[in-house]
Amino acid sequence: MLIAANFKTNKTRCQTAAYYKEVSDFIAAKNINTEAMIFPPATALDSFEGKISVGAQNAYAVENGAYTGEIGLEQLDEFGIKTILIGHSERRHILGESQELIAEKFHYYKEKGFRIVYCIGEPLEVREESSAALMAYLDDQLEGIDLAYNKLIIAYEPVWAIGSGLTPTEGEVELIHTALRQKIKAPILYGGSVKTANAKELLSLNNVDGALIGSGALNAEDYCMILEIADSLK
């Protein structure tokens, strides 16, 4: 089981360090075996020492160069970061990243041996159309992605469930994860309004191997509680 927290554009360097310490102390005190992973903003990346994996929310497919506003491999190497989030719906839909660019990032960071948390998920209008349309949409988001990559982790996150407080029914989540499992052997996380109140139900579903959590994990205490719930399910 893997519980990943995506901080998005939240937390300073100082707040991230405090979060890391609080969660690390909790993991040690409670002997938690579930993997904890956090994605702080780029300004808060650092060489943390402890059991929490730290990943980048984004990086350009380049070692360094003239790409104003972007970070590349060199900035991640400085802190020994070997995990990256690629294809998050906010980067696809707000920042306008195309599938082509996303696949390019995937290949670059795969070549560099990164663990890649690769996000897919449909907007509401696609879900309302039909199950076939939904699965076809997810298939398109997997185009150009090596599903056999041994450091791949998939995060299924319906766009309409992200930050909205809404979630698909447990049956729907299980159905989609089970359909994805037919073609993907990698762990499949669920993401979209996971919080302390619904973590147990969602994490207990077949073919749900963990969660990617935004707002519900911003508070370190809540994140620790979800780690403990996940750990109790093993």
Ligand code: PEP
């Ligand atoms: C996310 O950003 O990946 C996410 C799942 O956000 P939230 O938990 O806030 O819905």
